[in-house]
Amino acid sequence: MKLSDFEMDVMQLFWQHEPCTASQLHQLLSEAKKNNKQVAYNTVKTIVDRLENKGAVERCGQQGRAIVYQSIVTQSALSEEAVPTFMQRFFKGSSRNLIAHFIKEERLNDEDIAYLQNLLNSKKKDM
Structure with a gap:
């Protein structure tokens, strides 16, 4: 949509x-x-x-x-459709570039950094 x-x-x-x-x-x-x-x-x-x-x-x-x-449509459903187009348009389809951009450009506090580290650790365990 x-x-x-x-x-x-x-x-x-x-x-x-x-x-x-x-x-x-x-x-x-x-x-x-x-x-x-x-x-x-x-x-x-x-x-x-x-x-x-x-x-x-x-x-x-x-x-x-x-x-x-x-x-009727959820925010996550629309995000799933929009993110690939956004990623292709602005980051040449690279999720690495997208994530790096947000980490570099956003002001992250200790809680944000801990949350991101936990996500990465969880992702690593799933591999």
């Missing part, structure tokens, strides 16, 4: 606040600090309709006249 950046932003809100209405999503988008521009309600409703048509969300009820939606 291919989703635009804005559709992915809306899906993130669904996963954090579901079930919700298009109006609630509009409010959440309006409050988001990263949004420099205000998004019109009609734009949000159009995106929700597209997500429904793509099979990412479904209607699950009503609040007065407003339709309530919930996600």
Whole structure:
């Protein structure tokens, strides 16, 4: 399932606040600090309709006249589809380059480093 950046932003809100209405999503988008521009309600409703048509969300009820939606597709399912394309586009398909980039560029605290070391140790044991 291919989703635009804005559709992915809306899906993130669904996963954090579901079930919700298009109006609630509009409010959440309006409050988001990263949004420099205000998004019109009609734009949000159009995106929700597209997500429904793509099979990412479904209607699950009503609040007065407003339709309530919930996600059908999980974040991990979309990640599994998006990561290979992302990796190919930015890291020539190399998971090593992708992982190295994040380790070098991100600010990691001791807890993050311990978590990554445990993952690597676990992966090594599985080999």
